[in-house]
Amino acid sequence: MQLKIYNSLTGEKEIFKPILEGNVGMYVCGPTVYSNVHLGNVRTFLSFDFIYRSLKHLGYKVRYVRNITDAGHLTDDGNVDNDRFVKQTRLEKLEPMEIVQKYTVDFHKVLDMFNLLPPNIEPTATGHIVEQIELTQKLIERGFAYESNGSVYFDVLEYNRRGLNYGELSKRNIEELFANTRDLDGQGEKKNPQDFALWKKASPAHIMRWNSPWGEGFPGWHLECTAMSTKYLGETFDIHGGGMDLKFPHHECEIAQGKACNDAAPVNYWMHANMLTMNSQRMSKSTGNYILPMQLVTGENDFFEKPFHPAIVRFCFLQAHYRSVLDISNDAMLASEKGFIRLMEAIKVLHSITPNDEKQSDFNLEEWKNKAYDALTDDFNSPVLIAHLFEAVKYIFALNDGKETISTKDLDDLKSTLDALIFDVLGLQAIEENNNEKLDQTLKVLIELRNQARKSKNFELSDQIRDKLLAEGIELKDGRDGTTYVLN
Numbered sequence: 453m454q455l456k457i458y459n460s461l462t463g464e465k466e467i468f469k470p471i472l473e474g475n476v477g478m479y480v481c482g483p484t485v486y487s488n489v490h491l492g493n494v495r496t497f498l499s500f501d502f503i504y505r506s507l508k509h510l511g512y513k514v515r516y517v518r519n520i521t522d523a524g525h526l527t528d529d530g531n532v533d534n535d536r537f538v539k540q541t542r543l544e545k546l547e548p549m550e551i552v553q554k555y556t557v558d559f560h561k562v563l564d565m566f567n568l569l570p571p572n573i574e575p576t577a578t579g580h581i582v583e584q585i586e587l588t589q590k591l592i593e594r595g596f597a598y599e600s601n602g603s604v605y606f607d608v609l610e611y612n613r614r615g616l617n618y619g620e621l622s623k624r625n626i627e628e629l630f631a632n633t634r635d636l637d638g639q640g641e642k643k644n645p646q647d648f649a650l651w652k653k654a655s656p657a658h659i660m661r662w663n664s665p666w667g668e669g670f671p672g673w674h675l676e677c678t679a680m681s682t683k684y685l686g687e688t689f690d691i692h693g694g695g696m697d698l699k700f701p702h703h704e705c706e707i708a709q710g711k712a713c714n715d716a717a718p719v720n721y722w723m724h725a726n727m728l729t730m731n732s733q734r735m736s737k738s739t740g741n742y743i744l745p746m747q748l749v750t751g752e753n754d755f756f757e758k759p760f761h762p763a764i765v766r767f768c769f770l771q772a773h774y775r776s777v778l779d780i781s782n783d784a785m786l787a788s789e790k791g792f793i794r795l796m797e798a799i800k801v802l803h804s805i806t807p808n809d810e811k812q813s814d815f816n817l818e819e820w821k822n823k824a825y826d827a828l829t830d831d832f833n834s835p836v837l838i839a840h841l842f843e844a845v846k847y848i849f850a851l852n853d854g855k856e857t858i859s860t861k862d863l864d865d866l867k868s869t870l871d872a873l874i875f876d877v878l879g880l881q882a883i884e885e886n887n888n889e890k891l892d893q894t895l896k897v898l899i900e901l902r903n904q905a906r907k908s909k910n911f912e913l914s915d916q917i918r919d920k921l922l923a924e925g926i927e928l929k930d931g932r933d934g935t936t937y938v939l940n
C-alpha cells in the first residue's frame with residue numbers, strides 16, 4: 453500500500469517517502485492562547501489528529517509536534533499596541549502568563565472533548581526565546597537579516613537576490629507583493645515593506661519582553677515555528693501542517709527562514725487544512741460568525757436547534773475531506789447524527805451475529821478492505837472511507853436480517869477492521885448511555901425484587917434491600933401508588 457499526500461508546495465498528490473523509513477516527523481502550528489478556541493480552530497486540529505492517527509495506524513512511528521503560541525506577536529494591522537495578549541491582559545486584568553495558562557487549559561479541555569490525541573511534544577514560544585535569538589543571530593551573520601532601531605528584519609529582497617524564491621508556497625510573485633503591500637508596521641525601519649520581523653523592539657507598553665543583543669523585545673511569530681520545528685524534528689523534516697490561512701505569510705516566512713539558515717528546504721510535504729464555515733461564511737472571531745465548541749455541545753447558542761454530542765461533531769467534520777471547505781449547519785449536524793447512530797448500531801449488532809461456515813457470502817471482505825484502505829491512503833480521504841464503512845453497515849444489517857452470511861474468519865476480520873477504522877483511525881467514540889437513566893432502571897429492578905421478597909414474606913431480604921440502599925443515600929418511600937425513591 454502506498455500513501456499519497458497532497459503537497460501544497462508542488463500542488464500535486466505525491467507518494468509519501470519519509471526521510472527515515474518507517475518514521476514521520478510532523479509539525480502543526482498550534483493555537484495562539486489569548487482567548488478560547490472557536491469551532492473553526494477545532495476543525496483544523498481535528499484534521500491533523502485524523503492524519504496523525506492514520507499515520508500511526510499505517511505503521512509509522514510518528515513524532516508529532518504542535519506548538520503553543522504564547523509570546524505576543526504583531527497583529528495584522530502591524531500596531532504593536534494591538535498585540536492580542538497585551539489587549540486581553542488589560543481586558544481581563546490578568547498577568548500575561550495567567551492568560552496563557554487559562555486558555556491553554558481551555559484548549560486542552562476542548563480537544564480532549566473531541567477525542568484528539570495529545571501531540572508527542574507541545575513546545576511553547578516563551579520556552580524557546582534563546583533558540584529564537586540564536587536563529588536571528590545566524591540570519592544576521594549569513595546576511596539575510598538586518599537590525600534597525602532595536603528590531604531585526606528578514607531581508608526578502610536579499611533572499612531573492614541569492615536565487616531563492618520568496619512566494620513559492622503561496623505562488624505569489626515578489627513584484628506583485630511589493631506593489632500590493634500596505635504594511636504600516638516597521639515603517640521607516642524596514643528596507644522593504646515585505647521584510648518581516650524576526651525580533652521586535654518592545655514599546656514601553658509591551659509587557660511580554662525579553663533581553664536580547666538588540667535590546668528588550670520579543671520574537672516574531674514566524675520565527676517561533678522555525679525554532680521549535682527544527683529543534684525537535686531536524687533542519688528538514690517530513691510534514692508541516694496548519695490551516696489554509698497560514699500559507700501566507702506565516703508558512704512562506706518559515707520556508708525562507710529555514711532555507712536562509714540551513715541552505716535546505718525545511719519541509720518535504722506541506723499540508724493545509726481547509727476552513728470551517730457556518731451558514732456559508734467563514735468562521736472567525738473578528739466577524740462574529742463563530743461558535744465556541746462548548747456552545748454546540750450544550751446547545752446554548754442561536755445557530756443550532758439542539759445540542760450535539762462531541763462524537764457527532766467529530767463525525768460531521770470527518771465527513772468532509774480535510775482539503776475541502778466544510779459548512780456546518782443545523783441540517784448537516786442532524787444528518788451526521790443520524791449517520792453516526794446507524795454506524796454505532798451496526799457495531800453493536802455485529803457483536804451478536806452468528807457466523808456460518810457453510811454458505812458463501814456475496815460480500816467480498818478482502819475487496820472491501822482494499823477499497824477502505826485505498827481511501828485512507830489517498831491523501832487521507834475520510835469521506836470516501838466513511839462511505840465504504842456504510843457499505844459494511846448495510847452488510848451487517850443484512851446479516852442481522854438473515855439475508856446474508858459470514859464465515860467465522862471473516863467475522864473476526866470484519867470486527868477488528870471496523871474497530872480499528874472507526875475507533876482508532878477516525879477516533880470516534882460510542883456515546884455512553886445516560887448514567888441517570890441507567891441508575892433509574894437499576895433502582896426500579898431493586899424495588900421490584902424488594903416487592904417480590906415482601907410478597908413471599910422474606911422480610912429479612914426486603915429490609916436488607918431498603919437499608920443497604922439507604923446507607924448509599926437512596927431512600928425508598930412506600931406510598932399508595934407504589935414505591936418511589938429519593939436520592940439524598
Ligand code: AMP
Binds near residue numbers: 481491493694734
Ligand atoms: P490561531 O489561534 O488564530 O493561530 O488559529 C489556530 C488554527 O486554526 C490555525 O491553524 C488556523 O488556520 C485555524 N483556523 C482559524 N479559523 C479557522 C476556520 N474558520 N476553519 C478552520 N480552521 C481555522
Ligand code: ZN
Binds near residue numbers: 480481482677694702
Ligand atoms: Zn506556525
